[in-house]
Amino acid sequence: MRFLTAGESHGPQLTAIVEGLPSQLPLGAEDINPWLKKRQGGYGRGRRMVIETDTAELMSGVRMGRTTGAPVTLVIRNADHRNWTEVMDPAPGNEPRKKALTAARPGHADLPGGIKYGHKDLRDVLERASARETATRVAVGAIAHKLLSFFGVQSVGYVAGMAGVWSATPFDWNLKERVEESPVRMTDPQSEAEVIRRVDEAKATGNTLGGVIEARFKGLVPGLGSQMHWERKLDGRIAHMAMSVPAIKGVEIGTGFDNAMKPGSEVHDPIYWEEGRGYYRPSNRAGGLEAGMTNGEELVVRAALKPIATLMRPLPTVDVVTHQPADAARERSDTTAVPAASVILEAVVGIVLAQAYLEKFGGDTLDELVERVERYKERVLAY
Numbered sequence: 036m037r038f039l040t041a042g043e044s045h046g047p048q049l050t051a052i053v054e055g056l057p058s059q060l061p062l063g064a065e066d067i068n069p070w071l072k073k074r075q076g077g078y079g080r081g082r083r084m085v086i087e088t089d090t091a092e093l094m095s096g097v098r099m100g101r102t103t104g105a106p107v108t109l110v111i112r113n114a115d116h117r118n119w120t121e122v123m124d125p126a127p128g129n130e131p132r133k134k135a136l137t138a139a140r141p142g143h144a145d146l147p148g149g150i151k152y153g154h155k156d157l158r159d160v161l162e163r164a165s166a167r168e169t170a171t172r173v174a175v176g177a178i179a180h181k182l183l184s185f186f187g188v189q190s191v192g193y194v195a196g197m198a199g200v201w202s203a204t205p206f207d208w209n210l211k212e213r214v215e216e217s218p219v220r221m222t223d224p225q226s227e228a229e230v231i232r233r234v235d236e237a238k239a240t241g242n243t244l245g246g247v248i249e250a251r252f253k254g255l256v257p258g259l260g261s262q263m264h265w266e267r268k269l270d271g272r273i274a275h276m277a278m279s280v281p282a283i284k285g286v287e288i289g290t291g292f293d294n295a296m297k298p299g300s301e302v303h304d305p306i307y308w309e310e311g312r313g314y315y316r317p318s319n320r321a322g323g324l325e326a327g328m329t330n331g332e333e334l335v336v337r338a339a340l341k342p343i344a345t346l347m348r349p350l351p352t353v354d355v356v357t358h359q360p361a362d363a364a365r366e367r368s369d370t371t372a373v374p375a376a377s378v379i380l381e382a383v384v385g386i387v388l389a390q391a392y393l394e395k396f397g398g399d400t401l402d403e404l405v406e407r408v409e410r411y412k413e414r415v416l417a418y
C-alpha cells in the first residue's frame with residue numbers, strides 16, 4: 036500500500052490517492068471523519084479550526100461501501116479557500132500579489148524553501164509546508180486503522196506532557212476514554228487544568244508551546260518488519276513517518292532515551308512462555324520492537340513536538356526582498372497543536388503498520404488477508 040498527498044493549505048482542496056488496499060474492505064466517510072474531527076481539536080488551536088469542518092469525500096476505489104481494489108482517491112475541501120481565491124489562483128495576474136510574505140519566519144520552511152525553490156513570495160513555500168497536509172495523512176491513517184481493526188489491533192494517541200507539565204498519571208488502557216474526552220488528551224484532570232492555564236497564558240502573551248506525545252498499539256502480531264535490511268526495519272520506518280510530521284523533532288521507541296543511561300540488566304525485557312499465552316515479557320522497555328520487528332508486546336512510540344514557530348511577538352529576521360532586518364511575519368496561528376499531533380502520530384504510525392501487515396500477509400481480498408493473519412497467530416502460539 037502506498038499513498039500520495041497533494042494540496043495547499045488555502046487552496047481549494049487536499050487530495051490523497053491510496054493504492055494497494057485489498058478489496059472488500061468496508062469503508063465510508065464515517066470511518067474517516069471522526070479522525071479528522073479529532074485532529075482538528077485540542078485546546079490551543081487557532082481560528083482556522085473554527086472555519087473548517089474537515090470531511091472526506093471518497094472519489095474512487097469504493098463502491099457500495101466496500102473497496103474494489105482500485106486506487107482510493109479522497110478529497111478534503113478547504114472551507115477557508117473562499118477567502119483566498121485570488122491569492123491562490125493558479126492563473127497569472129492578480130499582481131501585485133496579495134498576502135505576499137517576505138519576512139522569513141524562523142522555525143518555518145520559509146527561508147530554506149525560498150532559497151531552494153527560488154521564491155521571493157514565501158507563501159509559495161509555506162502553503163505546502165503547512166501542517167494542513169496532515170489532514171490528508173490522518174484520513175489515509177483512518178483507512179489504515181480500519182484495516183488494522185480486522186486483525187484485532189487497538190490503538191491510542193495521547194499527550195504525555197505539554198506546556199512544561201508532565202501528566203501525573205501514566206497511561207493505562209482503562210484511561211483511553213478519558214484521553215479521548217480531554218481537551219488536551221491527557222490522562223489526569225490536575226495536569227490538564229494546569230496545561231489549560233498555561234496555554235491561556237501563552238496565548239495572552241503571544242507565546243507558543245510544545246510537548247511530548249505517545250501512540251500505543253496492542254494486538255500486533257510478532258514479526259512485522261524485518262531485521263534483514265535497513266529499509267525494512269520497522270523502527271526506522273516508524274521513525275521516518277513520525278519525524279515527517281511538521282514540528283516533530285524527536286522520536287523514541289519505548290523508553291529509548293532513559294534506557295541509554297542504564298546498565299543492560301535494567302533495560303532488556305526478560306522473556307517468558309506460558310501454555311495458551313505463548314511468549315511474553317513482564318516489562319516492555321523495548322516498546323514492542325526488537326531489531327526492526329514487532330515482538331508481540333505493545334508498540335510504544337513517543338515523539339517531541341517543538342513549540343509553534345509563528346510568534347505573535349515576532350523574532351528578528353530578514354526581509355528576503357530588501358535584505359533589511361525585519362520582524363518575522365505573523366500569520367494567524369495555533370498557540371499549540373500538541374493534542375492534535377497525538378492524533379496524527381496514532382494515525383500515521385497506523386499507516387506503517389498496515390503496510391507491514393500487507394507486505395507480510397499479501398492477499399487481494401480482505402478475507403484472504405484475515406485468514407492468513409489468523410493462521411499465523413496460531414503458528415505463533417505453537418512456536
Ligand SMILES: Cc1cc2nc3c(=O)[nH]c(=O)nc-3n(C[C@H](O)[C@H](O)[C@H](O)COP(=O)(O)O)c2cc1C
Nearest residue numbers: 142143144164166281282343344345368369372375
Ligand atoms: C497539527 C499541527 C498544527 C500546526 N499549526 C501550526 C500553526 O498554526 N502555526 C505554526 O507556525 N506552525 C504550526 N505547526 C508547525 C509547522 O507546520 C512546522 O513547525 C513548520 O512547517 C516547520 O516544519 P518543522 O517544524 O517540521 O521543521 C503545526 C503543526 C502541527 C502538527
Ligand SMILES: C=C(O[C@@H]1CC(C(=O)O)=C[C@@H](OP(=O)(O)O)[C@H]1O)C(=O)O
Nearest residue numbers: 081083164165166167170366367368369
Ligand atoms: C490548517 C491547519 O493548521 C494550520 C497549520 C499551520 C502551519 O503553519 O503549519 C498554520 C495555521 O494555518 P492558518 O494560517 O490557515 O490558520 C494552522 O491553522 C490544520 O491543521 O488543518
